[in-house]
Amino acid sequence: MATEVATEVASLDTSEKTQVVDLGGRAKRAKPFDSPRGVRRVGRYVLLAVISFVVLFPIYTTLIASLKPGDKVLENPLIPDAFTLDVLASAWTEGRLGRYLFNSLVVAIVITVFQLATSVLAAYAFAFLEFPGKNLLFLAFVATLLVPLEATLVVNFDTVDSLGWVNSYAGLAVPFLATAFGTFLLRQVFLSLPQDLRDAAAIDGVGHLGFLRFVALPLVRPTLGALALFGFLASWNQYLWPNLVINEADMNTVQSGLRLLSKSNLSEPNLVMAGTVIAAVPVAVVLLVFQRQLVRGLTAGAVKG
Amino acid sequence: MNNSNRRRHRMLWLFAATGVIFAACSSGKSALDTGSEESSAPTQPADSVIGTDATDTEDDSADSTAPASTAGPTTTVTPLADLPACPTDALAAADAAVDITFWHGMSSDNETALIAATDAYNAQQDQVRVNLQNQTSYGSAIDKYINASSSSRPALIQLPDFALQEFADSGTIVPSSACIESSGFDMSPFLPRALGAYTLEGVLWGVPFNISNPVLYFNRQMFEDAGLDPDDPPVTLDELRSVSQQLVDSGAAGTGIVLDSGPDSGGGWFLEQWFGRAGELYADNGNGRLARATQVLYDNELGVELLTFMQDMIDDGLAVSVGDNASGQDSFLKMVDPASPGAMTIGTSAALATVIQALGGGIAPGLTADDFGVGPMPGPGDTPAVQVGGGSLWIVDDKSDEEIAAAWDFITYLTEAQTQSTWAASTGYVPVRNDATEIDPLASTYASDPRFRVAYDQVLSGSDDITANAPALGPLRAVRAVTASAVAAIFAGSDVQTSLTEAAAASDDLIISYNTRN
Numbered sequence: 029m030a031t032e033v034a035t036e037v038a039s040l041d042t043s044e045k046t047q048v049v050d051l052g053g054r055a056k057r058a059k060p061f062d063s064p065r066g067v068r069r070v071g072r073y074v075l076l077a078v079i080s081f082v083v084l085f086p087i088y089t090t091l092i093a094s095l096k097p098g099d100k101v102l103e104n105p106l107i108p109d110a111f112t113l114d115v116l117a118s119a120w121t122e123g124r125l126g127r128y129l130f131n132s133l134v135v136a137i138v139i140t141v142f143q144l145a146t147s148v149l150a151a152y153a154f155a156f157l158e159f160p161g162k163n164l165l166f167l168a169f170v171a172t173l174l175v176p177l178e179a180t181l182v183v184n185f186d187t188v189d190s191l192g193w194v195n196s197y198a199g200l201a202v203p204f205l206a207t208a209f210g211t212f213l214l215r216q217v218f219l220s221l222p223q224d225l226r227d228a229a230a231i232d233g234v235g236h237l238g239f240l241r242f243v244a245l246p247l248v249r250p251t252l253g254a255l256a257l258f259g260f261l262a263s264w265n266q267y268l269w270p271n272l273v274i275n276e277a278d279m280n281t282v283q284s285g286l287r288l289l290s291k292s293n294l295s296e297p298n299l300v301m302a303g304t305v306i307a308a309v310p311v312a313v314v315l316l317v318f319q320r321q322l323v324r325g326l327t328a329g330a331v332k333g
Numbered sequence: 334m335n336n337s338n339r340r341r342h343r344m345l346w347l348f349a350a351t352g353v354i355f356a357a358c359s360s361g362k363s364a365l366d367t368g369s370e371e372s373s374a375p376t377q378p379a380d381s382v383i384g385t386d387a388t389d390t391e392d393d394s395a396d397s398t399a400p401a402s403t404a405g406p407t408t409t410v411t412p413l414a415d416l417p418a419c420p421t422d423a424l425a426a427a428d429a430a431v432d433i434t435f436w437h438g439m440s441s442d443n444e445t446a447l448i449a450a451t452d453a454y455n456a457q458q459d460q461v462r463v464n465l466q467n468q469t470s471y472g473s474a475i476d477k478y479i480n481a482s483s484s485s486r487p488a489l490i491q492l493p494d495f496a497l498q499e500f501a502d503s504g505t506i507v508p509s510s511a512c513i514e515s516s517g518f519d520m521s522p523f524l525p526r527a528l529g530a531y532t533l534e535g536v537l538w539g540v541p542f543n544i545s546n547p548v549l550y551f552n553r554q555m556f557e558d559a560g561l562d563p564d565d566p567p568v569t570l571d572e573l574r575s576v577s578q579q580l581v582d583s584g585a586a587g588t589g590i591v592l593d594s595g596p597d598s599g600g601g602w603f604l605e606q607w608f609g610r611a612g613e614l615y616a617d618n619g620n621g622r623l624a625r626a627t628q629v630l631y632d633n634e635l636g637v638e639l640l641t642f643m644q645d646m647i648d649d650g651l652a653v654s655v656g657d658n659a660s661g662q663d664s665f666l667k668m669v670d671p672a673s674p675g676a677m678t679i680g681t682s683a684a685l686a687t688v689i690q691a692l693g694g695g696i697a698p699g700l701t702a703d704d705f706g707v708g709p710m711p712g713p714g715d716t717p718a719v720q721v722g723g724g725s726l727w728i729v730d731d732k733s734d735e736e737i738a739a740a741w742d743f744i745t746y747l748t749e750a751q752t753q754s755t756w757a758a759s760t761g762y763v764p765v766r767n768d769a770t771e772i773d774p775l776a777s778t779y780a781s782d783p784r785f786r787v788a789y790d791q792v793l794s795g796s797d798d799i800t801a802n803a804p805a806l807g808p809l810r811a812v813r814a815v816t817a818s819a820v821a822a823i824f825a826g827s828d829v830q831t832s833l834t835e836a837a838a839a840s841d842d843l844i845i846s847y848n849t850r851n
Contacts, residue, residue, distance in 0.1 A: 098694055098695055098696060099694075099695035099696065099698050100698075101696060102666070102669055102670070102671055102696065102697060103671060103698065182480060185480055185481075186480075186482070189480075189481060189482045189484075189485050190482060192484075194481070194485045271473070272477065272480070275434075275436070275466040275468070275477070275487075276466065277466070277467065287469055288467060288469060290660070291440040291441070291444070291467070291469045291470070291660070292440060292441060292444055292445075292467075293441060294440055294441040294660060294661070294662055294687055294691075295441060295442075295687050295688070295690050295691030295694060295696065296691070296694065296696070297662070297666075297696075
């Protein structure tokens with residue numbers, strides 16, 4: 029079993045290496061339009077450029093609109109001739125975005141921390157412990173991935189409502205404290221750890237929690253980072269749920285707060301654009317800083333199923 | 334190797350097994366349902382099911398089923414004693430200030446005006462404290478209300494005209510009639526049309542608060558550029574077409590009128606309004622006012638004529654549709670589109686203050702707030718007439734007596750002449766009572782800015798027959814969604830008669846399904 033894993037890891041390594049070498053060689057050889065391969069590459073870049081244009085264009089117009097003074101919103105839509113930060117400033121104060129950003133932050137952090145804790149513990153159990161009904165239970169876990177949020181919306185709302193959690197942080201966060209996706213992801217990564225490590229730890233007299241704390245977790249740190257990021261982004265971007273459980277203006281998250289901002293200022297479209305930009309900044313920063321980790325972490329467990 | 338293979342097999346098997354379990358769960362339910370239907374159908378004819386509750390009083394059950402079979406055009410009157418009571422004197426007995434929550438759907442300048450009114454109320458007395466909660470639209474207020482348990486529902490909710498039947502049937506509302514009766518509140522200054530709009534089977538369910546109706550917004554500059562009289566906007570459909578033609582031909586405007594296919598505007602509400610103006614029924618049984626409506630009638634000659642007219646306008650480049658027009662902005666923005674601006678649009682009078690505010694803020698350079706005019710909504714026939722739209726205030730049952738009484742007290746404040754005068758002058762809504770127009774600020778606003786008066790005059794004009802009231806349909810929201818997509822298809826070139834016939838069939842299904850459920 030152990031050797032099997034070892035050889036698989038080894039073969040993985042070599043395949044990665046050869047790929048890298050191959051890429052390097054290709055990069056040296058390739059001259060655009062020289063060969064069919066070069067033409068294909070140019071074509072690929074053109075396609076990517078078109079796609080990124082389609083994706084980025086709305087973001088660009090949002091950004092531009094948020095920087096235009098009020099009387100220029102409908103003029104020169106693409107290349108503005110005047111810039112101002114006033115709109116961003118008044119969106120911040122009028123939209124009370126500080127308060128909403130704080131709420132979003134609290135909820136996102138609570139959700140992220142709890143998701144990590146529950147996922148790690150559940151995944152550890154599924155990966156390393158033997159207990160009756162383990163596979164069936166795991167399947168039930170995974171099966172919940174197939175149930176979209178919308179399907180559980182009414183039931184969740186009824187529960188939160190009956191607990192009196194409407195208009196509270198609890199109502200915003202509690203339904204999302206555990207995640208089947210995180211459990212699944214971490215289980216796969218745990219399974220790829222060599223059994224030898226577990227055995228060695230056992231010989232040294234380390235218990236489950238010790239093994240988890242000192243051996244397993246440090247090894248899967250990239251995945252933990254990715255999972256944390258994923259949970260944070262998902263909860264930050266929630267729209268439907270906060271809109272449902274929050275009626276009190278002060279308890280809105282930034283996404284549902286934007287709805288209020290847009291409804292209160294129908295006559296000032298640029299204010300809403302500015303609010304959108306402000307709401308997107310924290311996420312954009314987090315993504316830019318951690319994007320490599322996100323990609324690495326999500327693919328880390330994927331190779332070894 | 335062998336080991337892992339076997340494990341993989343087992344996993345596959347388990348996946349399949351859970352799949353089967355899930356399938357069994359979902360089909361099990363329907364199997365149960367069909368089973369019960371099959372078993373009940375042969376043993377008990379559908380009719381006798383009603384009688385099973387009161388088998389020993391056969392006469393009574395026969396009586397209660399009798400009206401259903403003879404449902405003719407007679408107004409049934411629901412006795413107030415059968416509905417939740419309204420203990421309006423409970424407020425005086427309350428020891429401390431009563432806190433109530435009020436869900437509203439006001440936006441922009443209308444929200445500002447509502448906040449001002451509520452703050453004034455909270456400041457002028459210490460018995461009631463009103464907590465405003467903005468649900469951002471009528472639609473989301475309704476959806477949330479339906480989902481919420483009675484404890485998280487507000488004591489007071491602002492509901493639109495199209496929610497009348499649905500909420501009257503919900504069994505969660507204290508009818509305003511009960512409060513009027515118990516408090517002896519004087520309703521005589523209220524506009525009869527406004528009360529009629531929220532009355533069903535003789536019961537006034539919500540007190541009208543913000544009445545609006547569709548009006549024509551137009552660009553006075555463009556009218557002048559095209560050689561048209563900006564003080565004489567088009568009223569009939571023929572005029573609308575010739576004015577549009579002149580606007581486009583002269584180059585004064587890119588397009589004549591900006592249309593839309595939103596459910597609560599061009600795709601539904603305006604259609605109902607045009608039927609009312611033409612004196613025709615939109616749904617049977619007196620628009621659902623004499624008895625429950627059983628089918629819609631909008632796929633008739635008038636419906637086809639109206640939508641053919643609109644389709645031709647679009648085809649001939651005299652009109653353009655901005656589609657769904659969510660939050661009502663797009664049609665106005667199209668009027669100031671630098672590339673191809675529209676000269677006119679039809680929109681709710683409730684947008685008046687917001688439009689003035691936007692133009693005053695300089696959103697469209699070269700166009701001031703005085704450069705746009707307001708006229709009656711053009712439509713079939715020669716006489717402008719509208720049905721009362723907008724919102725009303727509904728008291729929620731299942732609250733304490735104090736809260737119900739407090740909600741009623743707030744309603745009486747919001748609908749008193751002075752509040753209504755200020756409210757109408759700062760929003761563009763029509764005041765719900767005559768005497769509000771005689772006092773300032775509204776009296777001077779009407780004198781100095783006739784644009785504010787157009788919607789009020791429209792409510793007063795027109796005949797008072799049954800078609801003056803908007804259709805009361807349980808599933809009206811869904812019916813509007815159906816007509817909206819039909820109108821969008823027609824604007825895009827679909828056959829008018831076919832689209833309307835299909836939409837009417839779908840609407841009838843919705844109504845039948847609602848009537849069997851409620």
